[in-house]
Amino acid sequence: MKKTVSIVGGSGYAGGEFLRLALGHPYLEVGQVTSRRYLGDPVSLIHPNLRGRTNLKFSDPAALEPCDVLVLSMPHGVAAKEFDKYKDKAPIILDLSADFRLKNLELYRKYYGEEHPRPDLLGQWVYGNPELHREALKSANYIACCGCNATAILLGLYPLLREGVLAPKPIFATVIISTSAAGAEPSLASHHPERAGSIRAYKPTGHRHTAEVLENLPGKPELYLTAVATDRVRGILMTAQTFLQDGWSERDVWQAYRTVYGSEPFIRMVKVRKGIHRYPDPNVVEGTNYCDIGFELEEDTGRLVVISAIDNLVKGTAGHALQSLNIRMGWEETAGLEFTGLHP
Numbered sequence: 266m267k268k269t270v271s272i273v274g275g276s277g278y279a280g281g282e283f284l285r286l287a288l289g290h291p292y293l294e295v296g297q298v299t300s301r302r303y304l305g306d307p308v309s310l311i312h313p314n315l316r317g318r319t320n321l322k323f324s325d326p327a328a329l330e331p332c333d334v335l336v337l338s339m340p341h342g343v344a345a346k347e348f349d350k351y352k353d354k355a356p357i358i359l360d361l362s363a364d365f366r367l368k369n370l371e372l373y374r375k376y377y378g379e380e381h382p383r384p385d386l387l388g389q390w391v392y393g394n395p396e397l398h399r400e401a402l403k404s405a406n407y408i409a410c411c412g413c414n415a416t417a418i419l420l421g422l423y424p425l426l427r428e429g430v431l432a433p434k435p436i437f438a439t440v441i442i443s444t445s446a447a448g449a450e451p452s453l454a455s456h457h458p459e460r461a462g463s464i465r466a467y468k469p470t471g472h473r474h475t476a477e478v479l480e481n482l483p484g485k486p487e488l489y490l491t492a493v494a495t496d497r498v499r500g501i502l503m504t505a506q507t508f509l510q511d512g513w514s515e516r517d518v519w520q521a522y523r524t525v526y527g528s529e530p531f532i533r534m535v536k537v538r539k540g541i542h543r544y545p546d547p548n549v550v551e552g553t554n555y556c557d558i559g560f561e562l563e564e565d566t567g568r569l570v571v572i573s574a575i576d577n578l579v580k581g582t583a584g585h586a587l588q589s590l591n592i593r594m595g596w597e598e599t600a601g602l603e604f605t606g607l608h609p
Contacts, residue, residue, distance in 0.1 A: 267294040268333035268594070273326050273351065276300040277449045279361045280338030281312040282583035288318055290587070290601030292594070293334070295319070299326040329354055334590060337361065340448075345383045357593060358407050359586050363473065365390040365409035372476040393589040395598070396420060396529055397481060402592045410589070413581025414440045414492060415477035417503040420532065420556045421573035424525035426483045430517050431507050432567070435487045438478075438505040443497045443547075446577045460496050468492040499578060500547025505571040515562045518569065522558065530599050531580065531588065535559040545574035552576060554584035554602040 270287050274280045275298035287293045298308050300323040308323060309316045329335075335355035337344045344351075345364040352358070365387060367373045373381045381387070391405035392398055397419065402408065411419070418438050425431050447455055454460065454467070468491070475490045482488070509517070526532040535545050535557045542549065545557035559572045575581050584602055591598045 267292055269294050269296040270334040270336060271295070271297040271299070271329060271332040271355070272336045272338055273299050273329065274338035274340075275308065276303050276311050276323065277338055278445050278578055279448075279582045280336070281308075281315075282578045283336055283338065283361070283586060284308065284312065284319075285315060286579075286583055286587050286601050288315065292596055292600060295321060296332045297321075297324045297329060299324050299329060301326065331355065333357065334359070336586070342382065345381070345386070348383060348386060356406060357590070359393070359410055359590060360390075360408070361410045361582060361586060363412060365407070366392060366411065366477050367480055369476070369480055372480060376471065376473045376476040392477075392481060393585060394419060394481065395585060395588045395592055396526070396532065397423060399592055402589050403595075405589075405593055408586070408589050408593065410582065410586040412474040412477050413446055413501060413575070413577035414442065414472065414490070414503070415474040415481075416581045416585060417501045417556070417573045417575050418474075418478050418488075418490070418505065419481055420575075421503055421558055421571045422482060422505055422507070424521045425507065425518065425569075425571070426486060427525060428517075428521035430509060430513060430521045431486070431569070432510050433486070434508045435489060436505055436507050437489050437491075438503060439491045439493060441493045441495055441502045443495060443500050443577060445498055446501070446581075447494075454494075460494075463494070463496055465494045466491065467494045497547070499551050499576050501573075501575050501577050501581060502545070502547050503571075503573045507569045507571060509562070509567045509569050511567070513567075518560060518562065526558075531555050531584075531602070533557045545572050547574045547576070549608065550574055550576050550580070550606055552579060553604050553606040554580045554588060555606070556580050 303323045308321045334357045336359045338361045390407045390409040391401045393408045393410040544559045557574045561570045
């Protein structure tokens with residue numbers, strides 16, 4: 266029997282992406298998709314890629330009915346403040362916002378500039394990164410899905426830090442991101458004449474996703490994040506400047522990734538010596554739940570450049586949410602996530 270899933274805030278990019286994936290899932294049936302702004306309109310009016318795939322119409326969140334799984338896809342701060350309205354609607358809840366990702370209140374205060382509105386709830390949520398927290402997700406009823414930039418950084422660096430490959434030196438990570446990461450709400454920064462052709466260092470320091478990275482990387486390394494915005498629609502390319510331990514080699518790097526990710530269904534190592542696809546590229550993973558990871562070692566200095574590429578709306582948001590749900594329900598982890606991307 267299929268499980269019913271409903272989405273609160275389904276008119277945005279994250280909620281719409283989860284809807285797309287859920288409609289193709291073998292064990293899920295979509296119940297309701299809510300939106301106050303588009304109440305009564307067909308979901309395909311806002312998500313035209315779903316034309317002919319569903320006849321669902323946006324419903325009022327106040328009329329939300331009980332379901333098996335509830336996905337909250339609302340602006341930052343709303344889920345935490347309104348959680349009591351939704352907690353009895355489903356035994357399993359996934360939140361796509363940042364509201365419940367952090368356990369460390371000091372980090373939340375530093376990077377979000379405010380006190381957390383519901384610190385009493387934080388201990389009940391599991392951070393929804395399957396590669397890092399698979400065992401905890403198997404019994405999680407509340408899943409706090411990850412930030413897209415944090416996902417790209419964590420997946421690239423986690424094995425190297427867990428296996429002790431990196432020297433205890435500062436790590437400098439840069440994420441080159443796309444317009445959809447800012448969400449569906451328009452702003453001056455997303456206005457076409459301002460954004461088209463632009464490469465903008467929009468958050469040189471203090472990016473909020475830094476907090477998630479610091480909380481989840483082994484050994485709590487010193488890490489600095491810079492975010493650069495481009496005019497591409499989807500995708501994140503992450504590069505991290507790191508250094509190997511003295512005397513360690515490329516073989517140790519490979520061993521770390523194999524040890525940690527050897528059986529991961531959505532991690533692909535990319536390092537070939539010829540052709541144009543020698544390193545991860547967001548174009549290759551667009552629409553997929555894959556994270557492609559590569560690296561390059563500067564032999565004479567020990568500098569290791571780590572590279573990862575994801576689709577910010579799939580592996581960075583809705584895809585890892587669905588992957589986490591698959592783990593929680595005991596389903597095949599790849600269910601509903603089999604799309605392999607397009608080329609060219």
